[in-house]
Amino acid sequence: MGKSKRALSTEQIHHPYRAPEGWAAIPVGVYKASTVLFKSTADLHTPRPRDGLSYRYGLHGTPTSYTLAARIASLEGAEHCLLAPSGLAAVTLVSLGLLRPGDEVLVPDNVYGQNRYLSESFLPQFGITHRFYDPLDAAGFAELLGPQTKLVWLEAAGSITLEFPDLVGLLQACKAHGVISALDNTWGSGVAFNPFEIAPGLGVDISMQALTKYASGGADILMGSVCTRDRALHERLNYTHEHLGYGLGQNDVELVLRGLPTLELRYRAQDATTRALARWMAARPEVARVLHPALPGSPGHEFWTQTSSAGAACLFSAVFKPEYSAAQVDAFVDALQLFGIGYSWAGPMSLAVPYDMSRSRALDLPYEGGVIVRFALGLEAEADLRADIEQALSVLRA
Ligand SMILES: *Cc1c(COP(=O)(O)O)cnc(C)c1O
Numbered sequence: 001m002g003k004s005k006r007a008l009s010t011e012q013i014h015h016p017y018r019a020p021e022g023w024a025a026i027p028v029g030v031y032k033a034s035t036v037l038f039k040s041t042a043d044l045h046t047p048r049p050r051d052g053l054s055y056r057y058g059l060h061g062t063p064t065s066y067t068l069a070a071r072i073a074s075l076e077g078a079e080h081c082l083l084a085p086s087g088l089a090a091v092t093l094v095s096l097g098l099l100r101p102g103d104e105v106l107v108p109d110n111v112y113g114q115n116r117y118l119s120e121s122f123l124p125q126f127g128i129t130h131r132f133y134d135p136l137d138a139a140g141f142a143e144l145l146g147p148q149t150k151l152v153w154l155e156a157a158g159s160i161t162l163e164f165p166d167l168v169g170l171l172q173a174c175k176a177h178g179v180i181s182a183l184d185n186t187w188g189s190g191v192a193f194n195p196f197e198i199a200p201g202l203g204v205d206i207s208m209q210a211l212t213k214y215a216s217g218g219a220d221i222l223m224g225s226v227c228t229r230d231r232a233l234h235e236r237l238n239y240t241h242e243h244l245g246y247g248l249g250q251n252d253v254e255l256v257l258r259g260l261p262t263l264e265l266r267y268r269a270q271d272a273t274t275r276a277l278a279r280w281m282a283a284r285p286e287v288a289r290v291l292h293p294a295l296p297g298s299p300g301h302e303f304w305t306q307t308s309s310a311g312a313a314c315l316f317s318a319v320f321k322p323e324y325s326a327a328q329v330d331a332f333v334d335a336l337q338l339f340g341i342g343y344s345w346a347g348p349m350s351l352a353v354p355y356d357m358s359r360s361r362a363l364d365l366p367y368e369g370g371v372i373v374r375f376a377l378g379l380e381a382e383a384d385l386r387a388d389i390e391q392a393l394s395v396l397r398a
Helices: 008-014 041-045 063-076 087-098 113-126 138-144 167-177 231-244 250-282 301-307 326-335 382-397
Strands: 080-084 104-108 129-133 149-155 180-184 206-210 224-228 287-291 315-320 351-355 372-376
Touching: 063 080, 063 206, 063 224, 063 250, 080 087, 080 231, 087 113, 087 149, 087 180, 087 206, 087 224, 087 231, 104 113, 113 129, 129 138, 138 167, 149 167, 167 180, 167 301, 224 231, 250 287, 250 315, 250 372, 250 382, 326 351, 326 372, 326 382
Parallel strands: 104 129, 104 149, 149 180, 180 206
Antiparallel strands: 080 224, 206 224, 287 315, 315 372, 351 372
16 A cells, blocks of 8 residues: 555545455445446446346445345245335335226225325325225125225234234135235234235235334334235336335444344234233223234234234224213323323334324224223333333323
């Protein structure tokens, strides 16, 4: 490394030193780039398949993001994976990628709220219609499938009210009709069940996740994934992925990679705390009903026992008795000390959010009752969380 005749800045950019080979460590390197360098003009002119697997430009992927995509694909039991800058961006990728003017999408009535708004207010601009279905009624669902139905969204368990769908019945109907099924698998996260093997020979075509939740685990990252087993379907989605310009910050990718080794441990630990608290809460006199797929009597409990490997996410919802007003339930949530008030879940801190479901469901609700509070359990000790809920319930009764 002799004395250079070039200017200092030029030398800093073109310095010949390269790190020696032989580095071995557990984490994947964080490769960042907008520009990806070609070896020569011949290399530049050589066509590269637009399959989401080669390097052309930082936007389309780096060794770091391809590593994450490969690990998410294996987590989901899939072959291919596309990453998106948020869970919602992953939802949008699937719907925009597969639907064309004149097509219809079927959406479960308890679908994640932003997927509902996408179907209700954004997709109609492109001449795409939607209908809501009851995820517990596979026979009624089958009757809705028509020639214009090109995509079916599934969610297990559904958002906020946590009904577990009749996945087997719904997927059999999709298969008989030849329509593409896409599961929002954020709740199952690849741990609770394999979405591509719900029953022998029966699985979804697409599994999408908000990596924002369990994969990250830190309440600090927004990211999403779209997994498939089918190469042609993956390439169709990748075509849209490229046009939407979905880029990812590689430091965020690194943090999600860092969350993956502990994903299953966190999932199971949070599951255990959640079930214990859900059962305790169900016995409280202030509560009409607790919604959690593992609790007998919770909507879709029997479908959950059929299809899962007995895992459940860190969410339960309490339906308060009708004598408690929305204002009283708000006061209960405000009185909680350890539960933050805010969206998202599967991070370290427990959260509680009150919901008025009458405004976010088109079909009849499968339960009666008053205001709902959705609890998302974090990683605090169960006894501390229970004591906190107990003291806040005394505020509710006051
Ligand atoms: C959070 C969530 C999303 C969206 O993820 P974002 O990264 O917040 O956009 C989608 N589906 C489900 C079920 C979710 O819980």
